Structures are given as C-alpha cells and as structure tokens.
Amino acid sequence: MxxxxxxxxxxxxxxxxxxxxxxxxxxxxxxxxxxxxxxxxxxxxxxxxxxxxxxxxxxxxxxxxxxxxxxxxxxxxxxxxxxxxxxxxxxxxxxxxxxxxxxxxxxxxxxxxxxxxxxxxxxxxxxxxKNKRKQKKPTEDSGPGTTTNIELTIKDEKGIFDEALSQIKEIELPYQSSGVKAFALLPVNGIYSHKKLISLLRKNLARYIFSRRSRAESDDLEELTAEATTELRNFLRECNPQTLLGELLTYIFLEHCEKAPKIFTKAEFYQKYKSIKQRSVFFRETNSGWQLIIGASNLNETLDVAIEGALRECEDLKNESDFGGGPYSTQIFQGDILDASFTPEQIRALESIVFPSSNKDGSIIKIDSYGIFLGYQIDDTQDDLEKQLKSDAERAVETIKNSISNYGLDKHPIYMYLLPFKKLAYESNQIIDKLVGK
Structure with missing residues (x-):
C-alpha cells in the first residue's frame, strides 16, 4: 500500500x-x-x-x-x-x-x-x-437538534460484548455527567478465558482501523480483515501490545457503552501520518449538545498508577489545547484527512457541529472530553472477585476526585472503564498475538 x-x-x-x-x-x-x-x-x-x-x-x-x-x-x-x-x-x-x-x-x-x-x-x-474554518459556513446549529448520518461502527449483533464482559459497578462522578464503570471478563465454561473477548475484538479489527468510506468501498470482507491484520502488525512495531489492546478496548467501550461513534482511531492516524502521537477521537450526543471525546488508555500492574498515568496524559492534551489553538479534538477538522474517510454529506454534518454558523450562539464543543480505558493487575488469589472490583471502582473514584483539580480537568467530562487481568503483561501479549500475530 x-x-x-x-x-x-x-x-x-x-x-x-x-x-x-x-x-x-x-x-x-x-x-x-x-x-x-x-x-x-x-x-x-x-x-x-x-x-x-x-x-x-x-x-x-x-x-x-x-x-x-x-x-x-x-x-x-x-x-x-x-x-x-x-x-x-x-x-x-x-x-x-x-x-x-x-x-x-x-x-x-x-x-x-x-x-x-x-x-x-x-x-x-x-x-x-481551503481554510475550512473560514470558508465553510454550515447553516445547521451544533445543538442537540443537529443530526448526522454517522453511525456506530462496532459489530455486536449477537450480543458478544455481554457474553465477554460483565459490568460489575457503575459510579457517577460529581461533575460533568462523568462516571466510572468496572467490568470483568466472563468465564467460558467456568474457566477464566480470553476467548469471547478475542472474538469480540477480531470481529471489529477492520472497523477499528479502516474508515467508513474505505469499508464501504470494499466488497471483500475477508480481504479487508486480512489487510487490517497486516496494518495493525505494522502499527504494533511502533508501540507495544499493551498500547494496541488499550486502544482497541477504548474504541469498543466508547462505542458500546456511550454510543459514541469513532471519528478516527489512533491506528487510522498511523496509517496516514506514520506517527503514533495522535489520539483516537469520538463524538457523542448529549441532552445539552455534542461532545468530542479523546480516547486514552493505560495498562499498568497497579490501578492507582494506571489512573495517574491516564490523567497526566489528559492534562498534557489539555495544556496543548490551551496554548495551541483550541480543543485537540477539533484540530483534526482543519486538515484534509476527513476527505478520504467520510462522504461529503458526513463531512458537512461534522463541520456543522464543530463550526456552527455565525448567526448561532457558537459551538457547544468548547472543551475536550476524555474516554479512558484502564487495564490493571489483580491478586488472583482473591476469593470474591466481584467484591474486589466494586472496591476498585470506589477507590478509582476517590483517586479521581482527589486528583482531578490538580490536573485541571474538573470541567472536562470523563468516561472511565476498568478491566482487571491476572497477569497483565502476559495476557495482553497473548491476546494481541492471537489477533494480529507477530
């Protein structure tokens, strides 16, 4: 290619x-x-x-x-x-x-x-x-009445998400409609297994890495899936299995739990720019308008360290936005990457949300939101896993409450997902190896 x-x-x-x-x-x-x-x-x-x-x-x-x-x-x-x-x-x-x-x-x-x-x-x-911000003047408002024809991309027609993962606990954060959700892998035939999770991820590899337009132009699903595997293998050479697994699960959780369709994923950006610095971006409709959500992930043996690492990354993005020309997520609309990934109608719909017409009050999207996946290691000798996960979720909320103002993120909606592993590094390597090989 x-x-x-x-x-x-x-x-x-x-x-x-x-x-x-x-x-x-x-x-x-x-x-x-x-x-x-x-x-x-x-x-x-x-x-x-x-x-x-x-x-x-x-x-x-x-x-x-x-x-x-x-x-x-x-x-x-x-x-x-x-x-x-x-x-x-x-x-x-x-x-x-x-x-x-x-x-x-x-x-x-x-x-x-x-x-x-x-x-x-x-x-x-x-x-x-063309300078899209100056020359394109959509007539649609960016409020909750605006509609798009950009649908969710994940495939879950047989409920495989619910077969692979069980939501153990959900706790709302006291600001910006944010929250923490704790999940656990469901056993297969009574045994701790990645089988269902791998099946869920495999069905969505091509949907993760290819744009809607690329997938619509292909009539050979097997070839597209094989190409996705090759592309992700190239992507993996620039990062590591934990990064790829975290990105895949951020995509899955945001689309499934928040009904937030992707705009671009980190791997899509890598295909175009040969750089892994860009972050995945999603959008979500709320009662008050639209949110653009930046995907972030951190897999670490300790939950507290994973949380702190993810929040520091979000803080870095916020600081870039504060001094670099507006929300990070809206900067991608200034380039030409949209043209190759969406239809003209979809581009107009997205731009009408991000850059509303001048006779309106202005874009609802003034700050970035963050969708964070955290993978961490637990003591596999724990007898009551559900009790442990509920405790982890409550501890995560307290950590966020204590840290959020220090990172300057108290005005930014945050959607956080927790998933424990027994041997984090080993399991993430095994999962990615089975998905894309070496």
Whole structure:
C-alpha cells in the first residue's frame, strides 16, 4: 500500500539524521526544515508549542504560504542541506522511501533531491488547501437538534460484548455527567478465558482501523480483515501490545457503552501520518449538545498508577489545547484527512457541529472530553472477585476526585472503564498475538 508523504511523515523520516540538529526532538527538526527551506528568512520562528503542533498534525496553511515566499528552487537550498546528511543515513532513508512505496527507484544519491521535492510539494498542497474554518459556513446549529448520518461502527449483533464482559459497578462522578464503570471478563465454561473477548475484538479489527468510506468501498470482507491484520502488525512495531489492546478496548467501550461513534482511531492516524502521537477521537450526543471525546488508555500492574498515568496524559492534551489553538479534538477538522474517510454529506454534518454558523450562539464543543480505558493487575488469589472490583471502582473514584483539580480537568467530562487481568503483561501479549500475530 502506497503511503502519503505528508509533512508529518517527512518530519518523522528525516528526524534522526539532520546534520546540524542540536537534538532529535521533532520541534528541532521542524525548525531546521523551515529555516533551510526559507533560506533563513522565515522570521519570527513559531513558538515551540506551534512547532510541536506542526510535527503532530501537519504544517499550517499560513506557515506553508509564508515558506513558499522565500523558496528559491533554482538554488534549492533544501536539497543542498540534505546533501550534508551522512551516506549511511541517506541509504536508510532511501530504503524507507522504497518500503513505504513513496519511490520505487530511489537510491542514496537521489535522496536529497527527492526529499526537497517532497517537502516543496507538501508546502504547495497545504498552501492551496481551503481554510475550512473560514470558508465553510454550515447553516445547521451544533445543538442537540443537529443530526448526522454517522453511525456506530462496532459489530455486536449477537450480543458478544455481554457474553465477554460483565459490568460489575457503575459510579457517577460529581461533575460533568462523568462516571466510572468496572467490568470483568466472563468465564467460558467456568474457566477464566480470553476467548469471547478475542472474538469480540477480531470481529471489529477492520472497523477499528479502516474508515467508513474505505469499508464501504470494499466488497471483500475477508480481504479487508486480512489487510487490517497486516496494518495493525505494522502499527504494533511502533508501540507495544499493551498500547494496541488499550486502544482497541477504548474504541469498543466508547462505542458500546456511550454510543459514541469513532471519528478516527489512533491506528487510522498511523496509517496516514506514520506517527503514533495522535489520539483516537469520538463524538457523542448529549441532552445539552455534542461532545468530542479523546480516547486514552493505560495498562499498568497497579490501578492507582494506571489512573495517574491516564490523567497526566489528559492534562498534557489539555495544556496543548490551551496554548495551541483550541480543543485537540477539533484540530483534526482543519486538515484534509476527513476527505478520504467520510462522504461529503458526513463531512458537512461534522463541520456543522464543530463550526456552527455565525448567526448561532457558537459551538457547544468548547472543551475536550476524555474516554479512558484502564487495564490493571489483580491478586488472583482473591476469593470474591466481584467484591474486589466494586472496591476498585470506589477507590478509582476517590483517586479521581482527589486528583482531578490538580490536573485541571474538573470541567472536562470523563468516561472511565476498568478491566482487571491476572497477569497483565502476559495476557495482553497473548491476546494481541492471537489477533494480529507477530
């Protein structure tokens, strides 16, 4: 499958190899590319948070247009800059470009010119992209009356979720309609088993990683499932089994429990951008309007550590939103990724929710919500598992109450799901191995 050489892909590609880099941060790489592409004339340089944002979600239209004003393709300063990369590193880049089907005949000597062209082409494409926030003016309100034809994607027609998992406890949090739900794996023939859970996940692999549009355009379910397995195996090389399992279960729980259809999953973003930094995004209708929910997960041997790790991640996202141009979840609507994943009617419906018309009160979506899956290890000598899980749920709520203000999340709805394992690392490895192999 041919990968798209967009800005995020290109930054990841050259990140470790730039000759005058002071470090290997993505921020530094973006800064150097902007500096050399613009012949050192791009001033002032964007703030660190903006540069990191470019690395994670793509360069902005305004920045691309500014760079193009200073580019001199005759002297090709960017190409000359890439020629300073070491020979061995150029060979590594060439092989990566071949493997990703960016270019089939590239070799070490061709890499500098090809890299320069790919960056120039990306700047041209982004600069010519329509500014959706300014040019698209939906007439629909973003309140609860707005409708979409974006349905849930998970397959659970025979109730396999309820055969695999039992909800033990649900506790509401005292703010923003949030809550914690504790689940347990149901035994198979009286034995602790992953069989039903694996079946539930396997039925939804293609639905997790492929967009609605991609699935609608395919008439071969077996081939699509096989391709999903291959794609997830590639994704797994960039993370670990715990990350993939956490992402899959976040998707399953949000769609099943909250009836919150996915917009994009982390693995979908990886397919397009070859980066695992992006987070899954879902949307949910409430009595007061719409929520955009960011998926987060943490699998840890200790429940308290898992909670703290997940809340810290949400805090980081909140801080990015506070200083980087609005809620993280709405930033994806500024790019072109929607075009390849949804029909024009669905895109218009989504944009009418996120960017309502100017004669309305404004978008209901002012902050991000968070959907958090927590996997943790329990003492398998416990005789009363249900009692233990209820206690865990109550302890999780107390931990959240005590921590939520410290993380600045008290205004953000949170949906949290707990699922215990007897041997967390071993079981997650086994589950993922049976789903996608090695």
């Amino acid at each position: 041919v990968k798209e050489a967009n800005f995020i892909y290109l930054i990841d590609l050259v990140n470790p190899y730039l000759p005058d880099a002071m470090n290997t941060s993505k921020e530094e790489t973006v800064r150097l590319i902007i500096t050399h592409a613009s012949n050192g004339q791009y001033n002032p340089m964007p703030a660190s948070s903006t540069l990191n944002g470019f690395a994670a979600t793509g360069i902005s239209r305004s920045a691309a247009k500014k760079i193009l004003k200073f580019i001199d393709k005759e002297t090709s300063s960017l190409e000359e800059y890439f020629r300073k990369i070491g020979a061995d590193q150029l060979t590594i880049i060439a092989n990566k470009l071949k493997n990703d089907s960016i270019s089939t005949d590239v070799y070490r000597g061709k890499v500098p010119a090809l890299l320069a062209k790919l960056f120039y082409d990306e700047f041209e494409k982004v600069s010519n992209r």
